[in-house]
Amino acid sequence: MTEIEAALNDGTPFTDKALETEESNLDQINDAVQRMQNGDVSKYNHLPQFLREYYGRKALKEVFGSDTEMPPLNEDTKKKLDAMTVRPEFRNAVCRLMERNAVDKNGVSMTDKLRQYDTYLNEKMLEDTLKPVSAEEEKRIRQKFPGEKGEKMLSDNAERQRFMAKTLFMTQLGRMDIINEDGSRHPFHDPTAELFSHGSKVAYTLPFGEKEKQDKVYDSWRKNALDTGVVFKGQFASHEMNRRKIDKRGNMTEQFKETRIRWKKQLKKAQLYKKVTTYVGNYGMNIPLGGMGKAFNKTDCIDDQGSFGHMYIRMRKGDLRHCGSILIGFENAQPKKESAIGQLHNFKAISHDMSVFYSSKNTYGKPIGGREADLSHMSPDDLSGALDQFELGYKTLQERAKQDASEQIDVSLDTLIKLCRNARSRTPKPQSS
Numbered sequence: 001m002t003e004i005e006a007a008l009n010d011g012t013p014f015t016d017k018a019l020e021t022e023e024s025n026l027d028q029i030n031d032a033v034q035r036m037q038n039g040d041v042s043k044y045n046h047l048p049q050f051l052r053e054y055y056g057r058k059a060l061k062e063v064f065g066s067d068t069e070m071p072p073l074n075e076d077t078k079k080k081l082d083a084m085t086v087r088p089e090f091r092n093a094v095c096r097l098m099e100r101n102a103v104d105k106n107g108v109s110m111t112d113k114l115r116q117y118d119t120y121l122n123e124k125m126l127e128d129t130l131k132p133v134s135a136e137e138e139k140r141i142r143q144k145f146p147g148e149k150g151e152k153m154l155s156d157n158a159e160r161q162r163f164m165a166k167t168l169f170m171t172q173l174g175r176m177d178i179i180n181e182d183g184s185r186h187p188f189h190d191p192t193a194e195l196f197s198h199g200s201k202v203a204y205t206l207p208f209g210e211k212e213k214q215d216k217v218y219d220s221w222r223k224n225a226l227d228t229g230v231v232f233k234g235q236f237a238s239h240e241m242n243r244r245k246i247d248k249r250g251n252m253t254e255q256f257k258e259t260r261i262r263w264k265k266q267l268k269k270a271q272l273y274k275k276v277t278t279y280v281g282n283y284g285m286n287i288p289l290g291g292m293g294k295a296f297n298k299t300d301c302i303d304d305q306g307s308f309g310h311m312y313i314r315m316r317k318g319d320l321r322h323c324g325s326i327l328i329g330f331e332n333a334q335p336k337k338e339s340a341i342g343q344l345h346n347f348k349a350i351s352h353d354m355s356v357f358y359s360s361k362n363t364y365g366k367p368i369g370g371r372e373a374d375l376s377h378m379s380p381d382d383l384s385g386a387l388d389q390f391e392l393g394y395k396t397l398q399e400r401a402k403q404d405a406s407e408q409i410d411v412s413l414d415t416l417i418k419l420c421r422n423a424r425s426r427t428p429k430p431q432s433s
Contacts, residue, residue, distance in 0.1 A: 137293025
């Protein structure tokens with residue numbers, strides 16, 4: 001550590017080509033180092049691993065006074081962690097120690113403690129994304145984006161929050177299974193944020209039924225977000241899925257399956273039909289993950305321009321012989337853009353080691369097709385009714401918070417779950433035909 005610090009303070013640029021990666025050449029590495037020395041994390045992703053290690057341990061010492069002894073997750077620790085949600089060097093250090101099964105000075109494993117840190121930070125980022133924008137943060141947004149642009153960003157943010165909340169609500173409605181590499185399944189009981197914070201996609205299996213009822217379900221979920229433009233048609237996709245099949249008796253004969261498309265391979269085989277059909281039903285939404293208007297990188301603020309998070313959406317409606325399917329994932333940046341820490345999202349689909357939550361990409365279940373929320377037990381009418389009821393309740397919370405800034409409206413994931421229960425209990429029964 002002392003030798004690295006001395007070399008960094010000396011300012012001598014790195015010249016060893018062995019440090020270069022698929023994403024970073026020497027010029028980019030030296031630029032990232034210079035920025036990090038000034039407290040700028042916007043090119044953090046270009047740092048070689050040994051420098052990520054250095055800056056991570058430095059951040060741990062800053063927060064805890066040690067890079068080897070970690071306190072329990074109590075209220076005092078949570079206050080310290082709250083300031084670290086968008087500090088990639090700290091988040092990376094926690095994940096690396098956890099993956100190595102690091103031990104304290106007494107030889108006792110700190111893995112469980114570190115996992116608690118990571119889970120708490122992931123939940124905090126998701127909850128902050130759903131919270132109303134504070135007066136201070138509104139002011140920061142209006143300064144950065146004056147006039148109609150800033151006002152539209154704020155109103156669109158409320159719609160994004162509703163769409164995200166409804167998506168999380170569907171996770172609570174269904175049975176959530178983790179699918180292992182061997183195909184075995186087990187129920188998922190951990191916090192909802194953990195499903196999305198490690199970079200993989202979550203599949204939703206929806207009820208089957210005729211076109212009119214399928215349209216009703218999808219309209220309840222996404223119509224408002226599409227009409228306002230916060231959800232837009234995607235540019236390209238590297239994920240595809242096969243829907244669950246239904247026989248004439250209404251029994252499922254084939255499980256949902258997610259596949260990964262490698263565009264180079266696909267195009268070499270001239271599978272242009274596959275390319276075109278994958279565009280259809282592919283959507284996206286830029287998310288200011290961590291909360292719109294929150295300070296980032298000392299002077300900048302988190303906005304909705306696609307650098308602070310992107311929700312990938314792939315959907316295929318069902319019919320009388322197939323369940324509907326949706327594939328959801330949180331990505332580092334909008335396609336063709338660079339993330340807030342320098343991760344480029346392009347058609348190569350480079351797999352970064354950190355998710356948009358700044359958490360490790362070591363995920364639950366197998367990386368592709370390893371998470372499924374099954375809502376096929378509901379009728380289309382039940383599901384669309386529950387979504388409508390939930391949105392109404394969530395919108396009421398947002399309006400109360402906007403009308404009275406002094407009132408601390410709880411829009412945490414706990415409240416979200418309570419709204420879910422209320423929506424389920426008040427879901428109208430499907431009308432008999």
